[in-house]
Amino acid sequence: MADLLECLIKLSEKAGKLARIIRSENTLFKLLVQRKDDIHKNDDSFVHDFKTLGDVLIQEMIRYEIQKQFTNLAERVFGEETNKFTNTLGETVTVSIRPTVSETADVLNKVLNNNKEAAHLLAKALHEEVSMDVGSKVTNLTLELDLSNIGIWIDPIDGTSEFIKGNEDSTPKDGIYSNGLQCALVLIGVFDTTTGEPVMGVVNQPFAVNKDKSWQGRVLWGVCHKDVTASSFSLEATPHDSVDCIVSSAEKEEYTSRLERVGSVCTSSGAGYKMLCVIEEFTDAYFVSRGQTYKWDTCAPHALLRSVGGGIVDFEVTLNKCRKEKDVRLSGQEIAYHKPDSEGLEAKNRWSNSGGLVAYRSKESLQKLFDAFL
Ligand SMILES: [Mg+2]
Numbered sequence: 001m002a003d004l005l006e007c008l009i010k011l012s013e014k015a016g017k018l019a020r021i022i023r024s025e026n027t028l029f030k031l032l033v034q035r036k037d038d039i040h041k042n043d044d045s046f047v048h049d050f051k052t053l054g055d056v057l058i059q060e061m062i063r064y065e066i067q068k069q070f071t072n073l074a075e076r077v078f079g080e081e082t083n084k085f086t087n088t089l090g091e092t093v094t095v096s097i098r099p100t101v102s103e104t105a106d107v108l109n110k111v112l113n114n115n116k117e118a119a120h121l122l123a124k125a126l127h128e129e130v131s132m133d134v135g136s137k138v139t140n141l142t143l144e145l146d147l148s149n150i151g152i153w154i155d156p157i158d159g160t161s162e163f164i165k166g167n168e169d170s171t172p173k174d175g176i177y178s179n180g181l182q183c184a185l186v187l188i189g190v191f192d193t194t195t196g197e198p199v200m201g202v203v204n205q206p207f208a209v210n211k212d213k214s215w216q217g218r219v220l221w222g223v224c225h226k227d228v229t230a231s232s233f234s235l236e237a238t239p240h241d242s243v244d245c246i247v248s249s250a251e252k253e254e255y256t257s258r259l260e261r262v263g264s265v266c267t268s269s270g271a272g273y274k275m276l277c278v279i280e281e282f283t284d285a286y287f288v289s290r291g292q293t294y295k296w297d298t299c300a301p302h303a304l305l306r307s308v309g310g311g312i313v314d315f316e317v318t319l320n321k322c323r324k325e326k327d328v329r330l331s332g333q334e335i336a337y338h339k340p341d342s343e344g345l346e347a348k349n350r351w352s353n354s355g356g357l358v359a360y361r362s363k364e365s366l367q368k369l370f371d372a373f374l
Contacts, residue, residue, distance in 0.1 A: 001145035001200075006134050007069050008188050008202045009219055014065075014130045015058045015186040016206035016217040019157055021125050022054050023166060023181075023207075024215075028118050053111065054163070055081045056095050058156035061126050062188065064097035066152070076151040076193070080296050085111050101127045135232075138221070143228050149194060153299035153337060155187040159270025168210060175282040176246070176268055181207035181215070183270035189299025189337070192225075196336025199225040201303030203276060220279070222307030231307040235281055237362035243369050246274045246283045248292065255289045262372045275301035275359050278310065284365040289315060291341075291352035298353060299337050305359060313366065314341075316355030322370050332366060 022028055059079045067074035086092045093111050098104045105116070105123035112118050157163050163184040170180025177183055184207060190200035206217040222231035242263035247256055249267040259265045266283065268274050271293045274286045279301060302312045317333040341354040360366040 001143040001147075002139055002141040004070065004145065004147070004190070005141060005143075005200060005202075005221060005223065006138055007066070008190070008200070009134050009138065009221055010130045010132060011062050011065055012186050012188055012202045012204035012219055013132055013217070014128070015062065015156060016204045016219075017128075017130070018058055018061070018122075018125050019054065019163065019184065019186065019206040020215055020217070021121070023163070025118075025121060028121070053085060055156040055160065056083055056085055057108075057122065057126065058186070059083070059154055060095055060097050062154055062156070070147060073147055073150070073152070077154060078151060078296070079154040079156065080294065081156065089113060097126055137230065137232070141223065141228075141230055143223060143225060145190075145199065145225060149192060150190050150199070151193045151338065153187075153189045153191065153296040155185075155272065155294075155296040155300075157184055158187050158272035158297055159184040162269050168207075173266070175280075176266060176277050177273070178267060179269045183268065183273040185270065185272040185276065187272050187297065187300040189296075189301075189303055191299055191303075191337035193338050196338035197225075197334075198299050198303040198306065198337055199223065201300035201307075203272065203279075203300055203304060205276070220276075220304060222279075222304035224303060224306035229307050231304060233280075233308075235308060237281065237309060237365075239362070239364055240284060243285055243365045244283045245285045245287050245369065246277055247287050248274070250292075251287070252289055255287065258372045259287060259369070262368055271297040272301060275305070275312075278359050278361050279304050279308065281361055284361055285369050286357075286359040287315070287369070288353070288358075289356040291349055291354040291356065293353045293357060295337050295351045295353070298335060298357065298359075301359065302335065302337075305361070308361070309363075310359070310361040311366075312357050312359040314353065314355040315358050318358070319370065319373055322374060332363075 059081050063077045083095045085095050101123045105119045108119035167180045170177050186204040188202045191198050200223045202221045204219045207215045208218040209216045220232045244263045245259045245265050256265050277283050278286050312335050313332040340350045
């Protein structure tokens with residue numbers, strides 16, 4: 001199944017490129033700023049519209065391209081966004097990628113209230129072939145994956161608020177950006193529809209390095225299925241005495257102060273980015289106490305973490321088990337992706353990781369972190 005991985009890596013790259021175009025093209029930006037001033041006069045709806053357009057376009061592009069190459073898989077591509085977009089005239093347009101640039105531009109033209117230039121620019125980028133060498137580690141990979149037994153979760157632009165704010169001057173502390181464009185990621189995760197296990201993940205960081213005022217992205221991937229584990233990097237988790245942890249700035253004080261008992265705690269923007277920090281060992285764990293992340297946020301990073309010996313557990317379920325069994329090594333409950341956590345969840349939260357989570361790089365870190373709660 002190396003061809004699926006190769007396809008997803010290239011699609012993530014195309015998505016990253018679109019994200020860079022949307023940010024950098026004056027035409028698009030002016031259009032949206034104009035909409036804000038003329039129509040909404042309110043930051044929230046501006047943010048909402050921008051998010052929806054960028055996200056919907058990228059998600060539909062990925063679905064369209066997957067359908068071209070893996071026909072039956074497209075119906076099992078899931079994400080946060082629907083492909084409906086309401087323009088400023090109140091017309092609802094179904095955004096879909098058409099077979100040619102001009103047909104796609106026609107669809108986008110309706111969304112963008114007849115801004116032909118912007119519509120053409122985006123349509124051209126949506127249809128452009130991505131030429132990239134994915135490397136022999138990918139092309140030589142042998143993986144028995146039954147295509148009829150997998151699904152895909154996409155987060156087209158995780159960390160949207162950072163993407164919109166567009167801060168280019170953020171500086172990292174100990175390798176971690178607390179905010180800025182670096183926190184926006186494209187996440188594509190493949191899961192087993194029977195077991196719910198995340199088996200393959202691609203994480204693309206469209207704004208990784210700013211060289212000579214031009215942004216360059218990077219892509220990471222990981223596979224963990226049956227006896228095959230492989231990834232774009234090979235880092236051994238280093239054992240630590242204390243467990244450093246990353247959390248959202250909105251995390252409850254009672255939890256962060258408990259975490260401070262076992263190590264240092266820092267905050268950053270974007271769920272995907274915080275998991276990337278765990279994957280790359282800038283921190284040992286990522287903690288969320290409540291259902292604030294969704295399956296589309298965690299599926300791809302989870303597959304990468306598994307490919308290097310880590311994982312993501314449901315916080316609440318694992319904590320309850322720990323309290324009963326007194327041993328987290330036996331009872332860490334990994335998050336699954338094939339069904340909602342509970343049928344009782346309301347529609348908005350149907351696909352949330354409802355019990356919170358702990359993403360970890362090594363089993364030792366996981367155990368030490370739970371010690372703070374026992
Ligand atoms: Mg997200």
